[in-house]
Amino acid sequence: xxxxxxxxxxxxxxxxxxxxxxxxxxxxxxxxxxxxxxxxxxxxxxxxxxxxxxxxxxxxxxxxxxxxxxxxxxxxxxxxxxxxxxxxxxxxxxxxxxxxxxx
Numbered sequence: 001x002x003x004x005x006x007x008x009x010x011x012x013x014x015x016x017x018x019x020x021x022x023x024x025x026x027x028x029x030x031x032x033x034x035x036x037x038x039x040x041x042x043x044x045x046x047x048x049x050x051x052x053x054x055x056x057x058x059x060x061x062x063x064x065x066x067x068x069x070x071x072x073x074x075x076x077x078x079x080x081x082x083x084x085x086x087x088x089x090x091x092x093x094x095x096x097x098x099x100x101x102x103x
Contacts, residue, residue, distance in 0.1 A: 002022075003022045003033070004019065004021050004022075004037060004040060005021075006018070006019045006020075006040060007019075008042065008045060014046065015046070016045055016046045016047075016048075017041060017042055017045040017046070018047075018049075018050075019037075019041060019048070019049040019050070019051070020050055021037065021049065021050075021051035021052070021053070022051055022052050022054075023051070023052060023053045023054040023055065023075070024054060025054045027071040027072075027074035027075070030055060030074050031077070031078045033078075034075050034078035034079045034081075034082050035078050035081075037082060038085060041086060043085055043086060047087075047088060049086075049088060055073055055074060055075055055076065055079075057073070057076060057079070057090070057093075059073060061093075061098070061099070061100055064100070
């Protein structure tokens with residue numbers, strides 16, 4: 001089953017990549033998934049990465065109800081390394097630092 005689709009392209013000699021991901025819903029598999037993804041993406045291309053991450057980055061802002069557990073953020077360290085390496089940011093969270101809005 002495919003979980004990653006990446007398209008690299010050039011416009012005016014600038015390299016871009018768009019990635020669509022479907023991270024594992026099973027928490028123990030997420031760290032390896034995000035580490036592997038880091039090896040597939042070009043560190044020099046401008047990147048847009050979208051999809052279903054199957055986790056939340058901040059339990060207090062991105063989740064409501066239920067019983068919060070470490071499984072909800074399993075893989076967050078590996079995702080943060082990926083974001084740091086590619087200089088990625090969540091535009092919604094950047095503009096709404098303290099909003100509790102989600103689907």
